[in-house]
Amino acid sequence: MSGFSINEYHDTAEIYKKIGHLMSIPVYSITKDAMSQYLRYFDERCAGSKEMITEAKKFIPGGVQHNLAFNHPFPIVIDRADGAYLWDIDGNQYIDFLQSGGAIILGNNYAPVREKILDLIKERGPVTGLFSEFELKLAQEINRHIPSVDMFRMLGSGTESAMAAIRVARLATGKKKVIKMGGAYHGWSDQMMYGLHIPGTGSYEAHGVPGGCRKHTHEVFPNDIDALRKKLSINRIRGGTAAVIVEPMGPESGTRPLDKDHNKQIRELCDQHDALLIFDEVVTFGRIGLAGAQGYFNITPDLTTFGKIVAGGYPAAGGLGGRRDLMEYVAAGIEGGKKRAYVGGTLAANPLSSAAGYYTILEIEKTNACEKAGKAADRLSKGLEEMIDDKNLPFVAYNQGAICHLETSGTMFVRINKLKIKSVLKEIGTRRHFMEEMGAAYMAEGIVTLAGSRMYTSMADDDAVIDDALHRFERVLSNVERPIVSESL
């Protein structure tokens, strides 16, 4: 399909088979010698980062502001971003597969968009609090690419977008309950702090969130359509489900991939139960395609949440789109007497973010960026798969368009057994430690990944960049060894 980064849908059953095997054996490790060499890299070549992060720890909780920046053994301080690369303050160069957490598809600091933004700042100023032409232009572009989005309201983040979507769904349906997929991430609002990262974890990470805030949130396992049907039926006698919210490629940007027809089955169940379907396209809009994952799957959700690429990698990236009758609930203004889902944000939809989103969409279309980033990801994941086979490793590599996964530890696949919670937590700890070590090893070899297990590609990743990355991955994978102790998991 043209315009999309996915060339071939993955074999979901095969991926789960491989992950099943990975989870059935003890976790691998990096050889002691190699790991101490990698750690030496940080001490010897990243002294500036170390010093700055040590200082930052005095003033910033944990030393960094962003969850994805928290790297082992300490976070790297980035000085410059350009195209496929990042440079840290010590002058080391990295291939950037984080792409600002998936917010960038044209490559870092893409000049044609940057020039427009610089002109805007110089000639017009970045923010006013009043309407700018770019708000209309962005909404029109989104509407042109995504038929389900009659109307669009820009917000400050993906988190806010999910909050707004749920509020609209509750107001429109008069129902309270919301069902999400276990493991999925829809931001950090009180009501969505449920079943994060690993399905079945419920409120495990909801520290500081009173039970009442997530009383109406439920989770079901991805690909378990019977569980969703059951949950919808039970909810029916308890006041009903306002919405089912999904990450359309699967929880955690497809870390748990979905059967190809799963979204369609969910749509059908929503219709049967008069629940709205919310597609969280925070990651997928502009990455799977400008028509979103919904365009790829040919599904019409009622509401769509946006983030990341919607502001072209510039700040304040969020938005809610959908059917006109639903979107009218978030109409701005001070008209009294009408029920509305209140949303806001002082700097939401500012000229800078709206213009960055607008020009980015034009550039993505003009350059075929999604297809190019998808081709790069295909090459990367094929190369990794071959490497894994050659080395007879139990790791799993696959991609969904411009989202690549390299599962070496299976941390998010640990089965939750509340009766054996101590050993479950121990296993998560062991697997996470290996994942962190792999992340450190990739970094020392000059590759920035997302948490040592995910890679977002961009249009800047040409064949030479990918082949260079594969050589670097090869060095890391040559340094892993089978576990000596065969503990049973």
Ligand SMILES: Cc1ncc(COP(=O)(O)O)c(C=O)c1O
């Ligand atoms: C699928 C998904 N939804 C929502 C969010 C939250 O977006 P934000 O970080 O802009 O609040 C994220 C962030 O990574 C995400 O991946």
